Amino acid sequence: MAVDxxxxxxxxxxxxxFSYVELLYQAAEQLREEEGEEKGKEAKIINTLELYSFGTYREYKKKKQEYTIEGSRSFFKLVELSVISVVNDNIGRSITLKELLEEYEFEDAIKxxxxxxQIEQLELPFVDTTTTDPILILELILIAIKYKGTIDVRIDEKxxxxxxxxxxxxxxxxxxxxxxLKSLSLDDITNRSLSRAKTNLCKWLDKSFT
Structure with a gap:
């Protein structure tokens, strides 16, 4: 059966x-049964599903040639998943927009x-598509994602x-x-690796009871 x-x-x-792992498992299994020229094209799709399951824009930027992103909605979903990852990893913390732009590479994503x-095709609420100011665009993207109920953040404009x-x-x-993993590495997804989480938990337990 061909990958759909x-x-x-x-x-x-x-x-x-926002969850793609089951689709990834299914597609990877189907790819193992494939032969011929289509297998190379479909392998790139598997890499893309892997990216959307576990990765962020930062990983995409490293190996763009290994992924297939079709259109503005797909690209924005990658940006949105990247925002969700930052939020998941920083609950209870404050992060400057400059840090998001530089350390998490959202400035390159916005550019x-x-x-x-063609960001204007997305018709995102609150996003002014006439501006090129990365800080303003990032702030508006965060508001749009918050408006959907995906994340809960408080933006301090001051x-x-x-x-x-x-x-x-x-x-x-x-x-x-x-x-x-076929394209990403464990170092790319440390905070989303079950085995790493188990290892860190064991280390913490050993340290706590010694």
Missing amino acids: IALIQKQIEDPQV EMISEY TSSIEVIATNTLRDVYDDQSYQ
Whole structure:
């Protein structure tokens, strides 16, 4: 059975879908049964599903040639998943917008969104598509994602920062017993690796009881 690329693309673009791991497992199993020229094309789709399951824009930027991102909605979903990852990893903390732009590389994501993916086609609430100011665009993107109920953050315009209050959406967790990474590395997804979490928990327990 061939990998259903149309279904995968539809799921990636769906604004209510944020979990792709089951689709990844299914597609990877189907790919193992494939032969011929189509296998190379479909392998790239598997990499893309892997990215949407566990990765962020930062990982995409490292190996763009290994992924297939079709259109503005798919690219924005990657940005949205990247925001969710930051929120999941920083609950209770404050982060400056400058830190988000530079350390988490959202500035490059925004530039790419403007130059290559026609942000105006997304019709995002609150997002002014006429501005090119990355801080303003990032702030408006955060408001748009918050408006959907995906994340809970408080934006402080005076300090140009966000306070991460809670997450309403969790990213997929990588389990090396169920799937072997093909494009990403464990170092890329440390905070989303089940095996790393178990190892860290064991170390913490050993330290606590010694």
